[in-house]
Amino acid sequence: MRFFSFCIIRFRVLLLAFGCLVLGSGAAQAQEFKKTDAEAIREIYDRALVKGAAYENLRRLCKEAPARLSGSANAEKAVHLTAQMLREAGADTVWLQPVMVPAWERGETEAILKIPGNQRPLEAVALGGSVGTNGQWLEAEVIELPGIEALKLIPADKVAGKIVFLNEPMEPRNVNTFASYGACGGNRVFGADEAGKKGAVAVLVRSLTLSHDNHPHTGVMIYRSELKIPGLAISTVESARLSELLAASGSVRVGLRLGCRDLGMKPSYNVIGELRGRQFPNEIVVAGGHLDSWDTGEGAHDDGAGCIHSIEALRILAQMPVRPKRSFRCVLFMNEENGGMGAEAYAEYADKEQAKGIRHVAAIESDRGGFTPRGFSYDAQGMGGTAAKQFLDRFSEALTPYQLQLITTEGSGADVGKLQSTGAALFGFLPDSQRYFDVHHAETDRFENVHKRELELGAAAVTSLSYLLCQYGINGSVPAKK
Amino acid sequence: MRFFSFCIIRFRVLLLAFGCLVLGSGAAQAQEFKKTDAEAIREIYDRALVKGAAYENLRRLCKEAPARLSGSANAEKAVHLTAQMLREAGADTVWLQPVMVPAWERGETEAILKIPGNQRPLEAVALGGSVGTNGQWLEAEVIELPGIEALKLIPADKVAGKIVFLNEPMEPRNVNTFASYGACGGNRVFGADEAGKKGAVAVLVRSLTLSHDNHPHTGVMIYRSELKIPGLAISTVESARLSELLAASGSVRVGLRLGCRDLGMKPSYNVIGELRGRQFPNEIVVAGGHLDSWDTGEGAHDDGAGCIHSIEALRILAQMPVRPKRSFRCVLFMNEENGGMGAEAYAEYADKEQAKGIRHVAAIESDRGGFTPRGFSYDAQGMGGTAAKQFLDRFSEALTPYQLQLITTEGSGADVGKLQSTGAALFGFLPDSQRYFDVHHAETDRFENVHKRELELGAAAVTSLSYLLCQYGINGSVPAKK
Known part of the structure; x- marks a missing residue:
């Protein structure tokens, strides 16, 4: 596209970008959303886009503490690094909430594909939580199934002694890629458990991504029985090849040696930074992401971006000319990926605060990556469900x-979903979902794959909703007991 | 983000993705937007996302005919290649509309930065349409100005004999990056013209991009007077360095040798593919992009993506179980980047058809890249402006x-903007704008920087609006004279 057409549209666009906001037009919202709020949100965006700290903070987190697996040394580093960031951002208080987390060590994953007369390495990673092979090689024939539902139906003698290959592709027809992820995540989470119960010796799961690439994507798996067999992810390209080989030769064997170890429970922390509210300090608005990540990449989109969005929200709110009315908390949850212990600990804490008259009015989670903002989801089922929807409707003029x-x-x-018992209105930040599963839980989830402006716009979006929640509260802004 | 939360939301999301569409809910729209239309749009998306040809077609266009500068051998190749694609896509008729286009050859751009006691190459490209230096080296002192407005105000003796460096950054505060592009495009288009009138010997323009990178971004420039001096783009990184050097040393000289040549007018073509309407064949709905591109990259986002969106629209509409009611045309315009001759030729043709009772009811342009779809713009000023807005409102249920x-x-x-005299409703496809200027007119505008699903979703969006326009026409669906 060249320049000419923009001369013409330039002023119309500027009107659109600024005018709608400043002038206001919806009669119903006019009472709610004031000119000063419009100016405040404009200022939030300016601070995020012009002099933002988000991109440099994410770089530090990804480069100084990549692969922040719960209980690892890097997770520990990330705790202290982000606590420091929150102090630098201007938090009134920064504290570490102790939490015990399950620690698991990947060790080395070795996999070899064997067909008659030939063998080659198979690009694979252990799934998170998998048992290892105690230094031994395990080898067996591979049987391909179209997914966990087929596995549940197949007679045990068909899979006993074999390596089950669950080759269910993610559905490409959904615009929302998370819907497709949800629909076939069971293969990864419960595939090894189901196969183990039927006497299989290991499970290979097709990576949960819509891209055709050669990166295996890890993620949590869970054993419900004591028959624990190893679970691994292989890339989508490798899955296609393996499927072709099986169709062509009928007999493919795979050899595996996994160094995975369960290290038991270890002490760790949620990281919390607070900015005290000017008028209702005992009403709390939370924005948060999770600090732990898988160890295959740097945890840049999952969920470095969400942590940085939330830290940036505190930084920007701290710099506003007038301190917001309610207290804002940035909560960085530990252990989202393989246990959720941080979320449980914080929810318990919030319940105890409730008894002391400190009320969580709303919470926003950012855990869908650092891509271009599209909007917000809300929890319609929870106690604050109706209020959450009404709030988004009421301030749509501010956000569109x-x-x-x-x-x-x-x-x-x-993480934030655990706060339902507090009655808080619960929101999720929605960035564009097209590229998320390209990098999700893979070695490509690196800082370099985060776009500076997209990250900054995400920070501005999370900050803006946080600001409005701090100013207006929710459920008619009833102040909590003091 | 892990799996658990998706089990819970899975059905809600599926309801959202499919249910809204199939069930319908808006009372006003229910008359307009039928269940069969919802099914048709679902089918369009399925065809684009599951068995789409967009990505492979874009690969062919970018690899077999990159750098499609008007009048070049590659532009000629692109004409025949896309005509072939339209035949393969199932067009009833494919034809080439002759159009004379200005041809310009870049030749080699050489630039050397000289400070006392040191010199190094300066990463620069000639702006499109720049004069060359006739094989001679040109060397002069550099003077930095904050943009073309400052250049207009400065006395001529301050810039006479010098190389003017216009260092205006794009405004980062706009969410819509096109607004920022429009606001400082004048530096590139008219900088050399303004400086030449004041006796400067050349102009260096800061690249029009929001990214801090080392790729110079070219683009069209125009001489309004006969005082023609060379114009070049330098990267944003190079602009920052040059500005620092000027501040530090006060005296920086640049040597330039440009091989640019004006090759006069050459014959070329618009490429047009038509699918005849079942019920109103003389009512035309156009979707199009421009086939020419700058020669620095492969013209992948600008505007290979728009061409491919439009070809894919024809391919998918041709495969629908029932042929759409009105005729659909894919129009690939030649020479958008440096002349607009293709758009003028097609608009003349449309006016002549009008006299014969063949009426353009609507046209969609895709020239903002192959990124995730966000929506549509419309031309509110044109004759079809009100109808365009009403149409988008009427079918918002179909698109959201x-x-x-x-x-x-x-x-x-x-391109499509030239069809105003036909009274057609004019639309623009709006993909996300954050990454567009990262690659715009630079060597990074390559196939590899286009995301498969994002391209496919763009094709589905353009096809869906085309489909609705073909089915319902516009302005009350009055059929044209037959």
Whole structure:
């Protein structure tokens, strides 16, 4: 596209970008959303886009503490690094909430593909939580199944002694890629458990991604029985090849040696930074992401971005000319990926605060990556469900000029979702979902694959909703007991 | 983000993605937007996402005919290649519309930065349409100005004999990056013209991009007077360095040798593919992009993506179980980047058809890249402006389940915009704008920087709006004279 057409549209666009906001037009919202709020949100965006700290903070987190697996030394580093970031951001208080987390060590994953007269390495990673092979090689014939539902139906004697290969592709027809992820995540989470119960010796799961690439994508798996067999992910390209080989030769064997070890429970922390509210300090608005990550990449989109969005929200709110009315907390949850112990610990803490008159009015989770903002989801089922929806409707005029039109009922997230008992309205930040599973839980989830402006716009979106929640509260802004 | 939370939201999301569409809910729209239309749009998306040809077609265009500068051998190749694609896509008729286009050859750009006691190459490209230096080296002192407005105000003796460096950064505060592009495009288009009138010997323009990188971004420049001096783009990184050097040393000289040549007018073509309408064949709906591109990259996003969106629209509409009611045309315009001769030729042709009772009812331009779809703009000023807005409102129920919520008044585009005299409703396809100027007119505008699903979703969005326009026409669906 060249320049000419923009001369013509330039002023119309500027009107669109600024005018709608400043002038206001919806009669119903006019009472709610004031000119000063419009100016405040404009200022939030300016601070995020012009002098933002998000990109440099994410670089530090990804480079100084990549692969932040719960209980690891890097997770420990990340705790202290982000606590420091929150102090630098201007938090009134920064504290570490102790939490015991399950620790698991990947060790080395070795996999060899064997067909008659030939063998080659198979690109694979252990799934998170998998048992290892105690230094031994395990070798067996591979049987391909179209997914865990087929595995549940197949007679045990068909899979006993074999390596089960679950080759279910993610559905490409959904615009929302998370819907496709949800629909076939069971293969990864429970595939080894189901196969183990039928006497299989290991499970290979097709990576949960829509891209055709050669990166295996790890993620949590869970054993429900004591028959624990190893679980591994192989890339989508490798899955296609393996399927072709099986169709062509009928007999493919795979050899595996996994160094995985369960290290038991270890002490760790949630990291919390607070900015005290000017008028209702005992009403709390939370924005948060999870600090732990898988160890295959740097945890840049999952969920470095969400942590950085939330730290940036505190930084920007701290710099506003007038301190927001309610208290804002940035909560960085530990152990989202393989246990959720951080979320449980924080929810317990919030319940105890409730008894002391400190009330969580709303919480926003950012755990869908650092891509271009599209809007927000809300938890329609929880106690604050109706209030959450009403709040987004009431302030749509504030958010649409910043291209935040997408509103869905997809809930909040695995961490913030635990706050339901507080009655808080629960939100999830929705960035564009097309590229998320390209990098999700893979070695490509690196800082270099995060786009600076997209990250900054995400920070601005999370900050803007946090700001409005701090100013207006929710459920008619009833102040908590003091 | 891990799996657990998705089990819970899975059904809610599926309801959102499919249910809204199939069930329908808006009372006003229910008359307009039928269940069969919802099914048709679902089918369009399925065809684009599951068995789409867009990605492979774009690969062919970018690899077999990259750098499609008007009048070049590669532009000629692209004409025949896309005509072939349209035949393969199932067009009833494919034809080439002759059009004379200005041909310009870049030749070699050599630039050397000289400070006392040191010199190094300066990463630069000639702007499109620049004069060359006739094999001679040109060397002069550099003077930095904050943009063309400052250049207009400065006395001539301050810039006479010098190389003017216009260092205006694009405004980062706009969410819509096109607004920022429009606001400082004048530096590139008219910088050399303004400086030449004041006796400067050349102009260096800071690249029009929001990214901090070392790729110079070219683009069209125009001489309004006969005082023609060379114009070049330098990267944003190089601009920052040059500015620092000027501040530090005060005296920086640059040597330039440009091999640019004006090759006069050459014959070329618009490429047109038509699918005849079942019921109103003399009512035309156009979707199009421009076939020419700058020669620095492969013209992947600008505007290979728009061409491929439009070819894919024809391919998918041709495969629908029932042929759409009105005729659909894919129009690939030649020479958008440096002349617009293709758009003028097609608009003349449309006016002549009008006299014969063949009426253009609507046209969609895709010239903002192959990124995730956000929505559509429309031309509010043209004869079809009101009808365009009403149409988008009327079918918002059809488009929002596919995350096409963004509706703006940014017009259509430089090619389709020329169809105003036909009275057609004019639309522009709006993909996400954050990454567009990262690659725009630079060597990074390559196939590898286009995301498969994002391209396919763009094709589905353009096809869906085309389909609805073909089915319902516009302005009350009055059929044209037969």
